[in-house]
Amino acid sequence: QKEVEQNSGPLSVPEGAIASLNCTYSDRVSQSFFWYRQYSGKSPELIMSIYSNGDKEDGRFTAQLNKASQYVSLLIRDSQPSDSATYLCAVNHNQGGKLIFGQGTELSVKP
Amino acid sequence: EPEVTQTPSHQVTQMGQEVILRCVPISNHLYFYWYRQILGQKVEFLVSFYNNEISEKSEIFDDQFSVERPDGSNFTLKIRSTKLEDSAMYFCASRLYNEQFFGPGTRLTVL
Numbered sequence: 001q002k003e004v005e006q007n008s009g010p011l012s013v014p015e016g017a018i019a020s021l022n023c024t025y026s027d028r029v030s031q032s033f034f035w036y037r038q039y040s041g042k043s044p045e046l047i048m049s050i051y052s053n054g055d056k057e058d059g060r061f062t063a064q065l066n067k068a069s070q071y072v073s074l075l076i077r078d079s080q081p082s083d084s085a086t087y088l089c090a091v092n093h094n095q096g097g098k099l100i101f102g103q104g105t106e107l108s109v110k111p
Numbered sequence: 112e113p114e115v116t117q118t119p120s121h122q123v124t125q126m127g128q129e130v131i132l133r134c135v136p137i138s139n140h141l142y143f144y145w146y147r148q149i150l151g152q153k154v155e156f157l158v159s160f161y162n163n164e165i166s167e168k169s170e171i172f173d174d175q176f177s178v179e180r181p182d183g184s185n186f187t188l189k190i191r192s193t194k195l196e197d198s199a200m201y202f203c204a205s206r207l208y209n210e211q212f213f214g215p216g217t218r219l220t221v222l
Contacts, residue, residue: 032209043202043213044154051209088154098144098156098167099204099211 003027004102006089012108019076021105023089026070033065033072036088038104044088048074079109113137115214117203123220127192132217134186134203143186144204144211145178147171154202160186193221 006023013019021035032051036044048063050056050072056063062075072091076083086104093100116135124130136143145157158168160178177189186205190197198221204211 034210036213043200043216046210046212049210090154098159098169099146099154100156101154103153 003100004089004091006087006102006105008103009106010108011105012110013079015079015081015109015111017079017109019079019083019107019109021074021076021087021089021107023072023074023102024070025072025089025091025100027091027093028067028070029093030070030091031094032092033063034090034099035061035063035072035074036090036101037083038086038088040086044090076107079107081109081111083107084109113139115203115205115212117201117214117217119217120215121218121220123222124193126195126221130190130193130219132188132190132201132203132219134188134214135184136186136203136205137207137212138184140205140207140212142166142206143180144206145188146202146204146213147199148202148216149199157188157201190219193219195221197221 004025035048037047038044050063050065060077064073086106088104089102090099118133143160148154156169158172159166175191179187200216202216203214
């Protein structure tokens, strides 16, 4: 069973729309959840972290966590072509431990 | 803003040769990691390092791999006898609290 699952996409949205990216995880002991953005050929760039149930907003980004459903999502409002990248969901089981990554969802924002 | 740096950006080597990948973590960070990403695949954890010793390693991190912090700033990953399947992007990451920040990566090509 895969530990962290994401739809690989591509997810295509028009400029200005809301992009919704989803991630599920299998291990209930997971404590910390992260969204990284990875442009082609580049390294993962941290954009959001979330540790407790509910929503966390940072600018155009909102992360949502539901531990009962083992589900974490990322909403990107007012999507821009520069948001086109692969979005990686990552979890760790103990604070500061190794990150377990999903396959990533490729997002394409069309002008 | 402080960032993780890695050298070289690209390393080409012959199968069976030793390679050393270098990282300079963010200066006040205490925890260091190596991950790798084979082309088209997910980011995979290799090893974590704290207080001058390995704190966790994955199944990938076999006897061919070693890590070292030779001085107060560098963190290195050595592969003793490279195999074709070691070709990948290798990312160093560091953290102070719970969030891990990644370096730009070293692309290792084994011929």
